[in-house]
Amino acid sequence: MTPPKLSVIDFSLKNLIPNSSSWNTTCSEAMHALEEHGVFIATYDGVSQELDDAIFLASRDVFDLPTKVKVLSTSDTPYHAYSGKTPIMPLYESIGIENATTTEGVEFFTKLMWPSGNENFGKSTLMFSKAVAELYQIVMRMVAKSYGIKEQCETLLGSSVQNLRFMKYLCPEEDEGNPLGMLPHTDISFMTILHDKQVKGLQIKTKEGQWIEVDPLPSSFIVMAGDVCMAWSNGRIHAPCHRVIMQGNQERYSLGQFTFIRGLDIQIPQKLIDEDHPPQFKDFDHYNYNQLKNLLTNITHHPTNTTHHHLHHPSLPPTTTHHYPPPPPLITTTRLHHRSLPPATTTLTHHSPKPPPATPITTYHHPTITTHLNHPSPPPATTTPTHHHHPSLPPTNTTTHHHLPPPLTKTTTHHYHHHPPPATT
Numbered sequence: 264m265t266p267p268k269l270s271v272i273d274f275s276l277k278n279l280i281p282n283s284s285s286w287n288t289t290c291s292e293a294m295h296a297l298e299e300h301g302v303f304i305a306t307y308d309g310v311s312q313e314l315d316d317a318i319f320l321a322s323r324d325v326f327d328l329p330t331k332v333k334v335l336s337t338s339d340t341p342y343h344a345y346s347g348k349t350p351i352m353p354l355y356e357s358i359g360i361e362n363a364t365t366t367e368g369v370e371f372f373t374k375l376m377w378p379s380g381n382e383n384f385g386k387s388t389l390m391f392s393k394a395v396a397e398l399y400q401i402v403m404r405m406v407a408k409s410y411g412i413k414e415q416c417e418t419l420l421g422s423s424v425q426n427l428r429f430m431k432y433l434c435p436e437e438d439e440g441n442p443l444g445m446l447p448h449t450d451i452s453f454m455t456i457l458h459d460k461q462v463k464g465l466q467i468k469t470k471e472g473q474w475i476e477v478d479p480l481p482s483s484f485i486v487m488a489g490d491v492c493m494a495w496s497n498g499r500i501h502a503p504c505h506r507v508i509m510q511g512n513q514e515r516y517s518l519g520q521f522t523f524i525r526g527l528d529i530q531i532p533q534k535l536i537d538e539d540h541p542p543q544f545k546d547f548d549h550y551n552y553n554q555l556k557n558l559l560t561n562i563t564h565h566p567t568n569t570t571h572h573h574l575h576h577p578s579l580p581p582t583t584t585h586h587y588p589p590p591p592p593l594i595t596t597t598r599l600h601h602r603s604l605p606p607a608t609t610t611l612t613h614h615s616p617k618p619p620p621a622t623p624i625t626t627y628h629h630p631t632i633t634t635h636l637n638h639p640s641p642p643p644a645t646t647t648p649t650h651h652h653h654p655s656l657p658p659t660n661t662t663t664h665h666h667l668p669p670p671l672t673k674t675t676t677h678h679y680h681h682h683p684p685p686a687t688t
C-alpha cells in the first residue's frame with residue numbers, strides 16, 4: 264500500500280482575506296486534512312527568510328550554552344522544562360520558552376540563559392513566535408467557520424498560550440546507529456506547529472497505521488492537532504501519532520510551537536454534540552496536571568492502533584506502547600475504543616484487570632517528562648507499567664499508542680461512564 268502524502272496547503276497571507284473564495288477553499292482543505300489526518304503542511308509566508316535564518320541561529324545559540332545553564336530552565340508546568348539527552352532518546356535535546364508571544368515570557372527566558380542579555384535571541388524568538396501564533400489563529404478561525412462555533416473559538420484564542428520549544432537531534436553513531444530521534448507519541452497540546460531546518464526525520468502515522476515521511480519544504484509549517492484539540496472537537500479532529508527517525512549524517516534542528524489553553528476549562532462546544540455525536544470527553548483543565556493524569560490513566564486505544572502495518576525501522580523496537588506525555592502510573596491497562604463509544608449515559612465495562620493477552624504494554628517516558636515524574640502527589644500505582652530503556656528494548660508483540668482518552672468518570676474499579684454534557688444555560 265503506498266502511503267498517502269500529507270496535504271500541502273497554501274497559507275500565503277495574500278490568499279487569506281477572510282471569507283474570500285481562496286480563504287474558503289483553504290478552509291475546506293485544512294478541515295479535511297485535520298479530520299482525516301490531524302495534520303497538514305502549511306506553506307506560510309508569515310516568517311521571512313531573514314527571520315527563519317535568525318530563529319535557527321537563536322536555536323544554535325541556546326543549544327551551545329553549557330548544560331549547567333540550560334538546566335536552569337525548569338518549570339512548574341509539566342512538559343515545559345529543559346530536557347537533556349536520555350538513555351531512551353539519546354539523540355534528542357530540547358528547551359522551551361513559555362508564553363513566547365509575550366515580551367515578558369521571552370525576556371524571562373533570555374535573562375535566565377544570558378544574564379547579561381542577548382538582544383538578537385530575544386527579538387527573533389518573539390517575532391517568530393508571534394508569526395506562528397498568527398498561523399494558529401488563522402487555522403482556528405477556519406475551524407470556527409467550519410463548525411459554526413465562532414464565539415467558542417474566539418474564547419479559546421483569548422486563552423491560548425504559546426510555548427516555543429527548540430529541539431535538536433544528533434546523528435546516530437555510525438556503528439551503533441539507532442536512528443530513533445523521538446518515540447511515537449501524540450501531543451498533549453491543543454495544537455502544535457512544527458518547523459524544521461529542512462532535515463528529514465518527522466514521520467506521521469495515518470489512521471490506518473502507515474508511517475508517512477514528511478518532506479521538509481522551505482516555508483513549510485506542519486500544523487498538527489494535539490490530544491486536547493481532539494477531545495475539544497469531540498473526536499472530530501484527529502490527533503496523529505508521530506515520531507522522529509534520524510537519517511543521513513546531518514544534525515536536525517526543529518522548532519515546535521505548542522498551544523496550551525490557560526484559565527479556561529476545555530469544554531466541547533454544544534454544536535459538536537448531538538444524538539449521533541454524544542460527548543466523548545468531560546470538561547477538563549489543560550493545566551491541571553492531576554486531571555491530565557486521570558485522562559491519561561484511563562487510556563483509550565483507538566481501534567486502528569491495534570492493527571500493525573507499521574513500517575518499522577529495523578533498529579526500532581517492533582512493537583511498543585507510548586505515551587506522550589508519558590502517563591502517570593497506570594491504574595490498569597484500560598482498553599476502551601473511543602470511536603465506538605456508546606452514548607454518554609451508557610456504562611462501559613473495561614477489560615481490566617484482564618487485558619487481552621495479545622497486547623502487552625510497554626511504556627516509554629519521553630525525556631521532557633522525566634523531570635515531571637516526581638511531580639508532587641502522584642497517585643499511587645496499582646499496576647506499574649514496565650519501562651524499558653533503549654537500546655535494550657525488548658521486542659513485544661504489538662504496537663499501540665495512546666490517545667488522550669475520553670475523560671470517563673470512574674464509578675467503580677471496573678466501570679466507567681461518560682460525564683454528562685455540560686448544562687446549557
Ligand SMILES: O=C(O)CCC(=O)C(=O)O
Pocket residue numbers: 430445450457459465505506507517518519
Ligand atoms: O522535531 C519534530 O519535528 C517533532 C517534535 C515533536 O513531535 C514534539 O516535540 O512533540
Ligand SMILES: [Fe+2]
Pocket residue numbers: 448449450455505
Ligand atoms: Fe510531537
